[in-house]
Amino acid sequence: GNSVTQMEGPVTLSEEAFLTINCTYTATGYPSLFWYVQYPGEGLQLLLKATKADDKGSNKGFEATYRKETTSFHLEKGSVQVSDSAVYFCALLYNQGGKLIFGQGTELSVKP
């Protein structure tokens, strides 16, 4: 079946460090891929998305490229800030009714 696997957290970085959060997926066909972010005390927010192979989603300095050959959608940011501290969820959406399938989440903590 369809599934998403993320690297385990927590990930602790210093401010201005480079961030990578790995995400791989298993799916039949060609799903759309998403990164959602959950800031402390807030609801899930869409961070970025990519709908087909080789697409790059980007937002707020974060980027992720849809790699069909490696079934991956790794999240990257060149220079993290304290305000990026949150839980990040990778998700896929298959074309059956809009059901999102989420990974388990990766907690990021950025220290000043």
Added chain:
Amino acid sequence: GAGVSQSPRYKVAKRGQDVALRCDPISGHVSLFWYQQALGQGPEFLTYFQNEAQLDKSGLPSDRFFAERPEGSVSTLKIQRTQQEDSAVYLCASSLGGTAWETQYFGPGTRLLVL
């Protein structure tokens, strides 16, 4: 405009009680989704509505779980005879149209604790 709202934000129930969780989607949004998020896990799909029609309820864990959206707007998730394993955050999301590719906007969730 207002986002997705959910009420109550917190609910404590004794095992065996029935609970009802409400979701107000963004005005005009056709699609509505319910997800269950256990502590430390990602959200898991429960059910999906397009207007008032429940098109997918494959994620409902048992027949104690029931969802409705009678007028195609507000939705209620009802859990009968709650069990401790029902303790989780219940998330509601809505999207503008009926296509699978549209962005889902999430509410803040209802945190349910069953004692």
